[in-house]
Amino acid sequence: MSFCDLLTGLPNRAAFIDHFHVSLEKAKKEAACLALLILDLDGFGEVNERFGREAGDELLRIAAERLRLSISERDFLSRLEGDAFAVILTESASRADMLAEKIIANLNVSFHLGEGKDFRIGASVGIARYPENGLEQDRLLTVADCAMYEAKTGGGNRSVRGRVRGHGHAGRGILFDDCYLTGIQEVDMQHRKLVDLVNELIGAVGTGKRDAAIRIYEKLAAETEHHFSTEEALMKGAGYGRSDAHFREHRFLMDELRHLKGRIIEGGEIQVLQLLTDWLVTHILNADKPMGDFLRDKRASGTSPDFA
Ligand SMILES: [Fe+2]
């Protein structure tokens, strides 16, 4: 498996998951702290629309370089996907707030993307801390993602600290928080169903029931396919401008889902669960929630066909 993002030269999502796991285990052993920053560029979609894909890629390369210069060499920076990045701070986790501010300031400087192509973006940063926000990787990722989304919906260009939560459910599946709601009833019901299935799968894997796990996995794949077609119909019906990228992401996730079934059969369940929870949460927060915002606006203005 490759651990490098070809566009920016940064470690990719797989490397991030790997490093996060190792860092967290180390922090537990040494009773140390750890902080996770998830950041998403504000206004990035507009670069591609105005100046084309190449300019968008150039912006990502420059942003990655600025991020690299913002962190210390003990921090671990990676590109998760698209315009989303993550930083793991394993020492002096208390630096997290300061680092978030520094990152935002460095990204706020205008990007020169070629002749007459100057562009400004912002950044929304979510911060999760171990052990305050959770003890397990999934939980910390969820907290950071939710905080990032809160920063974005609060107007962007800011950082938000994850809310302190109890540890009762840490690592025992996904808790369907309010922050996952898109406001589109049909979509939210299907998301809840997918989350339930992932949690069921976690239960089956945890108790070593591999046959049951495979059955649940197959059901999850079928439900996901159905869910994607529901969302795609809603997006088409409402003329959603970002539907191409969203459809592509769906196709990518479906391909991966099919591919991962082999891994479950080979005994790689834990890694599969990690990827599944990670995608589900990331896709809902980064792609489905903005879609939900658009669909709700359309419905409010009475220019969209009826939907649930
Ligand atoms: Fe969805």
Ligand SMILES: [Fe+2]
């Ligand atoms: Fe989606």
